[in-house]
Amino acid sequence: MHEQRTDVDANIDATAATDVEADVVVVGGGSAGIAAAVSASEEGARTLLLESSGSVGGTLAWQLLEHSAGFHDVRGNQVVGGFGQRLVDRLVRGGGSPGHVRDDVGYTATRTPVDHAELALTESIMLAEAGVEVWLQSGPHAIHRAGDVIEFLAVHTPNGPRRVRAPVIIDASGDAVVASLAGVPMQPDTADTQPASLLFKLGGVDVGALLDYLREHPSEVRPGSTLGYGTDEHANVWGLGELLSAGYTSGKLGLRRTELHLAAWPQRGEVVVNATRTPVRSGDGWAGAAHAQLSHQVLQFVRWMREDVPGFAHCHLTAVGDRVGIRESRRVVGVYTMTGDDVRCGARFDDSIGCGAFPIDIHSADRPGLSHTDAVGAGFEIPARILFVPACANLVVAGRCLSSTHEANGSLRITATCFVTGEAAGVAAALAVEHGIHPEKGDYDLLRQRLLARDAIVSLNGGS
Incomplete structure (x- = not known):
């Protein structure tokens, strides 16, 4: 050495x-x-x-x-x-x-x-x-x-x-x-390194229609969540497990997820989506293979949301993270x-x-939701x-x-x-x-x- x-x-x-x-x-x-x-x-x-x-x-x-x-x-x-x-x-x-601001999903206070x-x-x-x-x-x-x-x-x-x-x-x-x-x-405990993700932003979203759907289907959101309205400045959503399950069963989604996270600016019609993930080795987050896999997932999610998620019929992809998102290395x-x-x-x-x-x-x-x-x-x-x-x-x-x-x-x-x-x-x-x-x-x-x-x-x- x-x-x-x-x-x-x-x-x-x-x-x-x-x-x-x-x-x-x-x-x-x-x-x-x-x-x-x-x-x-x-x-x-x-x-x-x-x-x-x-x-x-x-x-x-x-x-x-x-x-x-x-x-x-x-x-x-x-x-x-x-x-x-x-x-x-x-x-x-x-x-x-x-x-x-208040955390609508109750995960934290703000x-x-x-x-x-x-x-x-x-x-x-x-x-x-x-x-x-x-x-x-x-x-x-x-x-x-x-x-x-x-x-x-x-x-x-x-x-x-x-x-x-x-x-x-x-x-x-x-x-x-x-x-x-x-x-x-x-540190030696790298075997359980958290997965990498690629977040993306959608424009042209009718956030009010999404929130109305969730009010009618409370099982689709995390327990304790507070749902706002399309006139609000901000909204935070964690859930959509039933729609995700149907999307995976139908073959529209190749990644099985039990939940995803949406951060919305309703008045702008913008939503940031946190749904993708892929395993990476510690220190390997820059690998092109991970980016390609995550890119495939992003496009699948965009098409699925247009077809199956209320409020997203006319959405368009406006931005994607500039690199693979690493939680831990x-x-x-x-x-x-x-x-x-x-x-x-x-x-x-x-x-x-x-x-x-x-x-x-x-x-x-390697599981469809949070580990713990x-x-x-x-x-x-x-x-x-x-x-x-x-x-x-x-x-x-x-x-x-x-x-x-x-x-x-x-x-x-x-x-x-x-x-x-x-x-x-x-x-x-x-x-x-x-x-x-x-x-x-x-x-x-x-x-x-x-x-x-x-x-x-x-x-x-x-x-x-």
Whole structure:
């Protein structure tokens, strides 16, 4: 392994002609990465964000997630503030979100619909306002290590290869790209990795007709659901099991599902549909075979909905996620690994940097519905130690690749929680640069104080 890394290093030296330096480099421009980059820059660090696609926004924006979730516990108490709430407030002011609204299906207390394009544009502006340098269509393909420290990243850019150096690297790539290149140990429980999906958006939908049908057929919706009307601004539907069963039996649908999720903007006639899925191996979410399989499913669902689902007779496909949607892939082994019991039992930690409260949401890769869902009550605290990687002293992780078990990841991967871990990672990185130390060696009390000053909610009691 050492010899192989030496060969890779030689290739780096030969091909990367230009060195670029920053205080903090963030890899990944999704929810966690944007929160990390903005926070690090606002805390005084010269920050560079690398995003492999042509736009920031990540899964929430460009995989067309139905809404952001996880801001409140089951009782409606807010558990996520800080950067995530700042972003929501800004979207509300600009008309890009109604803010936190009731979850019609009763799965959580609230959900936060967003206009996907306005979200991405707003995040791009916030990065610029914070002074973050952003490189789009740019991502690391190799790293150079000296012992347990990453010395630089070798980065592909539209302008050729670059070597990027920084005392702290934040991996917010979702797939643990930097950690994997650095040879960091990964969590072993990958056999039950959640399936991949491809969400799609339909226009020309008579949402009122769909809601009327569901009112007449209450067995078609999740128990406890609240059904709105076609004049509402937003609607959330979970169900259609009977129509799905008939579609599979008739051969119109090749994928057997017992439920699907619809997030609707009735006044616009738009609906985002979460129905497709296919198994993927950990770290294999970019495979073309998965995308082709999911694409086939999308077109089947569109045709079936036109023919068999009330309100969809004149619908048309307006958008599809820009890449395969990955719920779970590689997760690092950190200083501490958060477990399912931590999440279920409302664990508290002296080094807590934020909170979560979304249910443990496990989708089955080989069954027609959810594998299981575990409620988490008033929520749980998130320790700073899951962000730090013993095998790589200057690497911090945030988002779904942080140190957690398969079950814990079912809650931690949610976008509101990604804002939490991203902001904490960014502040921790800036503090490490400020004090000339590696992030894990930082003062956790100082980290919490800085987060509180940013209106983050660092513990379940809301205080320090």
